[in-house]
Amino acid sequence: MNNLREIAQKFNISEEFAVYENVEMARRFSFKVGGRTPLLIEPLTENALLKALNTLEAEKIPYFILGGGTNIVFSDTGYDGVVISTVKLNNIEEMPLNENKSSGDQVVLKCQCGTLMNTVVNFAVKNSLTGLEEFCGLPGTCGGAGYMNARCFNREISDVVGKITYFDKIPGKKDVSGGISEIPQFVRKTLEYDKTMWSYKISPFTGTDKVISSVEFRVKKTTDSGIQQRAASFMKERVEKGHFKFPCAGSVFKNNHAFGKPTGQIVDELGLKGQTIGGAQIAPWHGNIIINRDNATSKDIKALVEFVKEQVKSKTGFDLEEEILFY
Ligand SMILES: Cc1cc2nc3c(=O)[nH]c(=O)nc-3n(C[C@H](O)[C@H](O)[C@H](O)COP(=O)(O)OP(=O)(O)OC[C@H]3O[C@@H](n4cnc5c(N)ncnc54)[C@H](O)[C@@H]3O)c2cc1C
Incomplete structure (x- = not known):
């Protein structure tokens, strides 16, 4: 993208942003997958966030907002635009x-x-x-x-x-x-x-x-x-449910009352736990979590998501809806 370099300089000379070019993004996502982005900016104030949005709109440059990156599967081929990370806005x-x-x-x-x-x-x-x-x-x-x-x-x-x-x-x-x-x-x-x-x-x-x-x-x-102690008990339950054992993005699919049971149970009853595509695996301990078991790519995760959807559709008639977001 031609004018990204100029935009980077514009943000760089302003003290309202931290600016990073040609960024390896995988470590910024809880799934630990994804390619590069040419420009990542971290506004230091809410006004700077507003300024970034308006600058990028004026320049017609694509962008997206990144929070903690814990619900996103970021493309292996990266993103040809600007990632705006909110990480520095934490008062x-x-x-x-x-x-x-x-x-x-x-x-x-x-x-x-x-x-x-x-x-x-x-x-x-x-x-x-x-x-x-x-x-x-x-x-x-x-x-x-x-x-x-x-x-x-x-x-x-x-x-x-x-x-x-x-x-x-x-x-x-x-x-x-x-x-x-x-x-x-x-x-x-x-x-x-x-x-x-x-x-x-x-x-x-x-x-x-x-x-x-x-x-x-x-x-x-x-x-x-x-x-x-109450707060700590919820954290303990997460740890015991295996949330933090491997890189992941929490529940992959939404629950739906019409199914009559949690999505994880449906996947479990179909015997799909532990199923692997490339480095991605349905957690052996939880049917609604996909983990990055071994250097997974976003393509592996996507393929596994599609596989589960097909299996559930053909065997139960239910259409699963993703909760995780593909970028
Ligand atoms: C181990 C684990 C356990 C989890 N458990 C749960 C759980 O119990 N319940 C649950 O609901 N989720 C759970 N999740 C999923 C995830 O943590 C939540 O959805 C979380 O709220 C996403 O926040 P984030 O900042 O990481 O958003 P991101 O993943 O960074 O972004 C998610 C979406 O929000 C948008 N977004 C982010 N910030 C802004 C903003 N400031 N303005 C507008 N849009 C914005 C992004 O553009 C993107 O579309 C879990 C994930 C993991 C890894």
């Missing part, structure tokens, strides 16, 4: 629920989009704030969790979220000839929680151009000294 602020009136024991944690969910949980527990314990050990960032409406131990992000600040893309205006006379612009907006906009693994941000800049979590002050 947490404790605030009253309502700025003007007392809200008793209720407070909010305003977290920048790149803050790791686990860091938020630890912050809450340390400050005697309850409500987020189930998310202990959830890999990835607040922005990614908000986008995915992550769900842990029957608790979803939508159960705990308050206001979300985000950048919304306003399309360019059409001129008389039908062409676009103005370039699209991102503008800052806020969204108050509205339960009609959220559902199982779907948020108001899923599949849109909107970029989350911060998430407010509603929590409560508590004198219960057991919250630390």
Whole structure:
């Protein structure tokens, strides 16, 4: 891409970004697969994130937002555009629920989009704030969790979220000839929680151009000294379920009430656990986790996903839907 070098220089001379060129991306994903990207930038402030979005829109350069990279299978051939990583946006602020009136024991944690969910949980527990314990050990960032409406131990992000600040893309205006006379612009907006906009693994941000800049979590002050232990018990359960044994991206497929049982159980009952394609394997201990067992490629993972879908469709009639995202 011709003007990427110029763009890199533009971001580089600004002190608002960390800039990396020709980046080997695999280590930035929990699956540890994927090729290179010519340019990766890490905005240091929310305004810099906004500036990056508008610069890339103006230059018509493709980009995508990377949180913790824990739900993504990144292509072996890499990405011919700019990866914007939120990793440096990780401030947490404790605030009253309502700025003007007392809200008793209720407070909010305003977290920048790149803050790791686990860091938020630890912050809450340390400050005697309850409500987020189930998310202990959830890999990835607040922005990614908000986008995915992550769900842990029957608790979803939508159960705990308050206001979300985000950048919304306003399309360019059409001129008389039908062409676009103005370039699209991102503008800052806020969204108050509205339960009609959220559902199982779907948020108001899923599949849109909107970029989350911060998430407010509603929590409560508590004198219960057991919250630390409660949070630790969820982490322990993850470890015992083998989440961290091999590189992976958690559950591969969504669950579906219509199936009458969890997807992992369906895969298990078909005898598919342990099945391998290349270096990718269905975890021998969990039917809904694919692991990078031995130098897997994204192609191996994709092939294994397709294999499971075909097997499940032909033997049960169910159409599995991926939860992991292929980029
Ligand atoms: C071991 C393991 C266990 C897991 N367990 C669970 C679990 O229990 N429950 C669960 O729901 N998931 C689980 N996951 C999946 C994953 O951790 C979650 O989906 C997580 O919320 C993704 O966050 P992330 O920051 O890594 O997002 P990424 O993987 O970086 O991105 C996911 C999507 O979100 C978008 N995105 C990221 N940040 C933003 C932003 N600021 N604004 C707009 N879009 C953004 C990306 O563009 C991408 O489309 C697990 C994964 C692993 C590896």
